[in-house]
Amino acid sequence: MNRVPMTVEGAEALRAELENLKKVERPAVVTAIAEAREHGDLKENAEYHAAREKQGFIEGRIKDIESKLSYAQVVDVKAIEPSGRVIFGTTVTIINCETDEEVTYKIVGDDEADVKAHKISVNSPIARALIGKEEGDVVNVQTPSGGIEYEIDEVEHI
Template structure:
């Protein structure tokens, strides 16, 4: 199986790991107890606790397999270790000025598993992020959108947000891209 690498920030990896541990060590064992109790009550064909508990167990197991696969493919990219901090790379917070709408927008380039549009987190494979990668302050990026071509000027690039402290010690599988 030759799958694309799963670039991810340390915060994103920690969130996936936390969800995995919560499902594995808290939610699944509690549900197994409920299903065992329900199975001991006799007729399983009309036992809602048993039927729905087994269904939820399958959902949890499926999610655990998915999270495990994503963690196995993960390549942690710590923005604090980036070189050339004046250019846009993975993990950067980029403030753009829309030449069409004369408005500012700030985005963070993150991994596919970290998308959160309401926070401005965009995937590194999105058209906007791809257009920004390698650019620096003052560069104009062009992006084709459903409503036509948009142009943005990069007005700020930073690798640390006041809301999200970055780790200063890279993990063993940290990579600079």
């Protein structure tokens, strides 16, 4: 499998979630299963079945995070000399050439993407159009409603 790019913040967030799942959530669900077992007949024991289901979810999520971290290529954009060129991890301010609307996005890995937080996946149409371009360049982003031209106003390593 190929390496998957991830920001330092994204990797730290996954490690924190993994730690919480292993040290807090997993022991809590084991305790809940033990307590539910004490209630007797397991066939009709809703607490037991809910706890077992939650345990399955937790174990699946732990495996998922461990896998993601094992394939992660953590990129610390702050350690890379700014060149004005858009690369993975940079924060890019773009201006819609038609409306003059300005928007700022941080280009992150798939798992970190959160449009509400202005973090877009490196595989999104906007990021793919921006990668490799420089401040001052005009890029055409294909959207379902047609192409939109943006000017790259600023590229930051923050």
